[in-house]
Amino acid sequence: MNQPFNMKLILTHPTGNANVRATAEGLLQADLLSDFYTSVASFPGTLLDRLGGIHLFSEIRRRRFNPNLRPFTRVWPWREVGRILTSKAGIVSLNRHETGYFSLDAVYQNIDKKVAADLKSAASRGVEAVYHYEDGSLFTFSQAKKIGLKCFYDLPIGYWRAALKLLKGERERFPDWAVTLTNFEDSEEKLNRKDEELSLADVIIVASTFTATTLLDYPGILPPIEVIPYGFPPVCSNREFAPASGHRRLKILFVGGLSQRKGIADLFAVAEELEHHIELTVVGCKAVEECHALNIALTKHTWIPSLPHTDILKLMRQHDVLIFPSLFEGFGLVISEAMSQGTPVITTERTAGPDLITNNQNGWLIRAGARDELRTSIENLLTNPSVIRSNGKAAMETARSRPWNMYGKDITKAIIKYL
Numbered sequence: 457m458n459q460p461f462n463m464k465l466i467l468t469h470p471t472g473n474a475n476v477r478a479t480a481e482g483l484l485q486a487d488l489l490s491d492f493y494t495s496v497a498s499f500p501g502t503l504l505d506r507l508g509g510i511h512l513f514s515e516i517r518r519r520r521f522n523p524n525l526r527p528f529t530r531v532w533p534w535r536e537v538g539r540i541l542t543s544k545a546g547i548v549s550l551n552r553h554e555t556g557y558f559s560l561d562a563v564y565q566n567i568d569k570k571v572a573a574d575l576k577s578a579a580s581r582g583v584e585a586v587y588h589y590e591d592g593s594l595f596t597f598s599q600a601k602k603i604g605l606k607c608f609y610d611l612p613i614g615y616w617r618a619a620l621k622l623l624k625g626e627r628e629r630f631p632d633w634a635v636t637l638t639n640f641e642d643s644e645e646k647l648n649r650k651d652e653e654l655s656l657a658d659v660i661i662v663a664s665t666f667t668a669t670t671l672l673d674y675p676g677i678l679p680p681i682e683v684i685p686y687g688f689p690p691v692c693s694n695r696e697f698a699p700a701s702g703h704r705r706l707k708i709l710f711v712g713g714l715s716q717r718k719g720i721a722d723l724f725a726v727a728e729e730l731e732h733h734i735e736l737t738v739v740g741c742k743a744v745e746e747c748h749a750l751n752i753a754l755t756k757h758t759w760i761p762s763l764p765h766t767d768i769l770k771l772m773r774q775h776d777v778l779i780f781p782s783l784f785e786g787f788g789l790v791i792s793e794a795m796s797q798g799t800p801v802i803t804t805e806r807t808a809g810p811d812l813i814t815n816n817q818n819g820w821l822i823r824a825g826a827r828d829e830l831r832t833s834i835e836n837l838l839t840n841p842s843v844i845r846s847n848g849k850a851a852m853e854t855a856r857s858r859p860w861n862m863y864g865k866d867i868t869k870a871i872i873k874y875l
Contacts, residue, residue: 463875464490465585465608466578470536470567470592471495472519474789474860475612475663475686479587481522482864488871489528490583493571495536495563497521497529515540518765535566553641561646564592572599579603585875594649597656608871609657611667613786614806616642616650618670622784622806622824626716629825632749636715636742639784654678659874661867663787664808682870685811686787687860688796691852695773695798700842706734706834709775709799711768711790712782714750715743719781719804719824724753726831731756733838737775739763772797776844777837782807783824795819795851800844802833816843818850 465488469476472494483489496519498505508516521529538558542550550558571586572595585606586596590613597607613619619639627634654660654674660681662668668683698704708727712718720738727736736757742750763771772778778794780803788807795801795812803809804824813819822829837844 463585464488464581464583465587465871465875466491466493466571466575466583467587468493468567468571468592468596469589470564472497472521474689475863477521478687478860478864479610479867480525480528480864481861482866482868483587483871484522484524484528485864486868486872488868489525490578490581491530492525492528493530493532493567494519495531495567496533497525497531499523499526532567532570535563539563554643554646561591565595568592568595572596575599575605576603579605585871587871588653590650590653591646593653593656597653601656606875607656607658608661608874609653609659610661611654611671611786612663614667614670614784615654615673616647617673617675619784621673623717626783626825630716630721630749633716633721633747635744635747636750637717638715638743639717651676659870661870664785664811666806666808666810667786680874683811684863684866684870685808685858686789686792687858687863688792688855689769690796690859691856692769692773692797695848695852697798697845697848698776698841700845705732706777706838706841707775708734708736708834709739709772709778709794710736710780711739711772711778711794712780712788713743714738714740714754717782717784719783720753721749722781722825722827722830723779724757726827726834727757729831730834730838734834737771739768739771769793769797772799775799776841777802777834779803779830779834780807780809781822781824781830791819792855796855798848798852800847800851802830812854816847818847818854820847 467480480492498508498516498520507513542558550556554561586600587608588596589610600607623637623639655676658679662683663686665683668681738757739760741761772794778799778801780788780791782804783806785807791801791803801819804822806824809821813821815821820833822833
């Protein structure tokens with residue numbers, strides 16, 4: 457796709473991930489990209505990339521980008537490197553939420569300020585728009601408005617007012633798990649910044665219909681909202697499904713942060729009820745260390761705190777079903793990852809599930825927090841295991857129809873529409 461007019465855009469994301477990579481590559485291919493600003497970017501063959509081969513700096517390898525992006529990439533690594541190292545060293549004061557010098561908020565705001573300071577110079581080079589993400593846009597958007605640049609705002613998770621409303625009842629439903637609901641820790645100042653970012657946006661990009669609906673709780677007038685689901689990883693070519701006969705246990709996998717925002721209290725409760733019929737493997741880091749209910753639950757199942765991405769995909773292929781009962785999710789990349797590996801997914805309507813899954817064709821949808829529906833879905837697999845194969849194969853076809861590069865193309869189409 458060739459851009460018929462000479463407009464350029466700055467893309468900024470402090471840490472980078474699969475959707476950011478796809479966006480950057482899509483903008484590059486469409487000849488829209490002026491600069492990509494981030495904290496750490498690794499390119500094959502560079503000194504930084506070789507440094508990522510050392511265990512202490514292995515996080516660098518997770519920041520690998522397409523070599524074609526190298527001439528367009530601007531980095532400010534020191535705050536992010538400090539965040540990684542102090543986190544590994546357990547220096548809590550420097551990583552403390554919002555206030556720590558090396559906190560994630562500090563990383564985001566540092567780069568936001570750097571980009572804002574460069575905007576006048578960028579505009580003189582023909583830049584006419586900026587594409588930023590939640591919590592890292594306020595300074596850039598404020599400056600962009602002064603000099604007439606268009607602001608594209610990517611909201612990766614649902615709107616904060618909706619989160620507080622939907623998750624408030626979880627403290628009463630599962631008081632023993634309340635400490636894991638860290639969504640309630642944001643200061644009033646940070647929440648006000650989120651609203652100010654939204655007020656400055658000209659276009660809002662979200663990855664799921666659910667995220668779009670959460671914006672109904674925003675008290676002001678919003679610009680156009682574009683729903684563009686993320687892409688899927690490459691579909692596996694060696695998926696083997698377990699025989700549908702016999703009396704083996706159903707192999708269930710959960711991947712994600714260990715917080716009740718992900719619905720894990722419901723999952724553990726159902727797993728205890730069906731303990732003689734299932735094997736549950738949990739992959740994810742604890743949201744907090746001091747949740748006694750979580751610590752007890754993890755001793756009853758296979759728990760893996762962290763795995764490289766390739767190993768997670770392999771583990772997905774070894775399980776019958778991924779269960780992702782999230783109560784509030786902007787998308788849920790583990791859904792698309794599992795589907796690409798032929799592992800069908802049980803998930804809720806508060807994820808990208810409704811955008812990707814047709815119930816009982818390529819996966820299963822349940823209501824968030826509906827423990828009875830979760831149990832029924834698992835029992836249906838126990839009594840009719842052949843649907844695992846049929847839904848798994850259909851899930852792979854769904855994944856095959858939307859690779860990551862399609863997401864990048866859809867992002868650029870949306871941008872061009874509003875430029």
